[in-house]
Amino acid sequence: MSDWKPEIVVLDEAQRIKNWATKTATFVKRLDPRYRLVLTGTPMENRLDELASVFDWVDSFALEPKWRLIPWHTTYADGLKEIRGARNLDTLRTRLAPSMIRRTRKEVLDQLPPRTDTVVPIEITAQQREEHDALIQPIAALAARAKRRPLTQAEFLRFMSLFTTQRIIANGLVQLRFAEVWPGLSQLVPETALLQSLAAPKLLELREILAQVLVEQRRKVVVFSQWRRMLELAKWAIGDILAAAGQRAVFFTGQEGQKRRTQNIVDLHDDPATTVLFATDSGGVGLNLQKAANCCINIDLPWNPAVLEQRIGRIYRLGQKHPISVYNLVTQDSVEARIAGIIADKKALFSSLFEGTSDAVQFDRSGSFLSQIERLVAPAKISAARDEETEFEEEEPALDRELDAMVAAADESTDARPNGETVPPTAGPDVSGRERSGPELAVRDLFARLTVRTTAEGGISIEAPPEQAATL
Numbered sequence: 001m002s003d004w005k006p007e008i009v010v011l012d013e014a015q016r017i018k019n020w021a022t023k024t025a026t027f028v029k030r031l032d033p034r035y036r037l038v039l040t041g042t043p044m045e046n047r048l049d050e051l052a053s054v055f056d057w058v059d060s061f062a063l064e065p066k067w068r069l070i071p072w073h074t075t076y077a078d079g080l081k082e083i084r085g086a087r088n089l090d091t092l093r094t095r096l097a098p099s100m101i102r103r104t105r106k107e108v109l110d111q112l113p114p115r116t117d118t119v120v121p122i123e124i125t126a127q128q129r130e131e132h133d134a135l136i137q138p139i140a141a142l143a144a145r146a147k148r149r150p151l152t153q154a155e156f157l158r159f160m161s162l163f164t165t166q167r168i169i170a171n172g173l174v175q176l177r178f179a180e181v182w183p184g185l186s187q188l189v190p191e192t193a194l195l196q197s198l199a200a201p202k203l204l205e206l207r208e209i210l211a212q213v214l215v216e217q218r219r220k221v222v223v224f225s226q227w228r229r230m231l232e233l234a235k236w237a238i239g240d241i242l243a244a245a246g247q248r249a250v251f252f253t254g255q256e257g258q259k260r261r262t263q264n265i266v267d268l269h270d271d272p273a274t275t276v277l278f279a280t281d282s283g284g285v286g287l288n289l290q291k292a293a294n295c296c297i298n299i300d301l302p303w304n305p306a307v308l309e310q311r312i313g314r315i316y317r318l319g320q321k322h323p324i325s326v327y328n329l330v331t332q333d334s335v336e337a338r339i340a341g342i343i344a345d346k347k348a349l350f351s352s353l354f355e356g357t358s359d360a361v362q363f364d365r366s367g368s369f370l371s372q373i374e375r376l377v378a379p380a381k382i383s384a385a386r387d388e389e390t391e392f393e394e395e396e397p398a399l400d401r402e403l404d405a406m407v408a409a410a411d412e413s414t415d416a417r418p419n420g421e422t423v424p425p426t427a428g429p430d431v432s433g434r435e436r437s438g439p440e441l442a443v444r445d446l447f448a449r450l451t452v453r454t455t456a457e458g459g460i461s462i463e464a465p466p467e468q469a470a471t472l
Helices: 023-028 048-056 066-073 089-099 105-111 126-133 136-148 153-171 178-185 192-196 201-216 228-237 239-244 258-270 305-313 335-354 369-376 379-388 397-412 439-448 466-471
Strands: 008-011 035-038 074-076 083-086 115-122 221-224 248-252 274-279 295-298 324-331 451-454 460-463
Touching (some): 048 066, 066 089, 126 153, 136 153, 192 201, 201 221, 201 239, 201 274, 228 239, 228 274, 248 258, 258 274, 324 335
Parallel strands (some): 008 035, 115 324, 221 274, 221 295, 295 324
Antiparallel strands (some): 451 460
């Protein structure tokens, strides 16, 4: 494409270049057409530097200097680290205005049908609570350590593994032990007593919702989960209901090939018997299902509120003629319930910047990633973990943003493996060949090898080994 030298480039789903360090963003930004148009419903998902990365290709000077974005537009509770809101939004809107056209949802409400969002509270079982709470202490200890120093690669992967395991437990212990129980379970009929024994109350609730929506209301449904395994369990749990009604379900995940995905979407649109599409977040972007379905069920919540809206946006868009129903299944007294509360603050910044008129927005809670993690675990546990650590340093915004980005990346790459297991995000080896957990740690490692000396003339001399010198 670079050799072709196009004069016009239209970039759809432009949030794909929100991370300047990815190969997608790097190669797209090498294109240098005279006319550029980027289209996205989520120009910013978590942080202002994501907006800057998308906008950089359209107008590279609009948000310069980028290093000033975070401090200039962030309100801190203590002046240092605890993010309590955003400020100077009028300035940001002024800088964006010459190159941005936005149609808010309020402006098109008369063209959209009614939408009903329902949070379905799921009571956690005793077995779930025991295993869920057993992970609080190790998560709290790692979160406390991250405030003292950057986590090592092994520590970070353990942190992500524990955090993800808690979220899986919130879905049900049967998903946690999928490999052990699925071969035998898949051969059984999903009777109520059997479902109750699985410590996965979401499956029972999902069964009730789908029985009503599919059989009584005769609607088509898109069911989302971050995990392919949970979708397999969900399909099994409603298999007898579908069979009795002469209906079938199809998948749209990373496990299906492109032809199969395409055929499944065609069937959802054209085949009256195909009434359910089970999708991971690979199906949360780019699909237009407003003429095929009018109900969306989120078995679990992603960390990123924009990902949640992208899911719903598959059916709630122009062209939809029927009222929309959205069901969010949330396990109470778990990490999932606390994630639901954190999502509200992320939505507040987006709404205030792109749809509001005020110059500032105040968050209900601290907005830093590590502070959010502290709210996801019991306060007593995090306090105990802090007592075990000594000589705390101030929380570093760069590390904080890196961790937030990696959690979001974990959400987005969940079904990269055929079996639906989460692939822990890494940034590859550093200049010495050691594995690292992200760009911030690589930069620290790089600069740690520099030698700085004072010269006789009063200046300084900076020396580096050959491999570090080449990287610099």
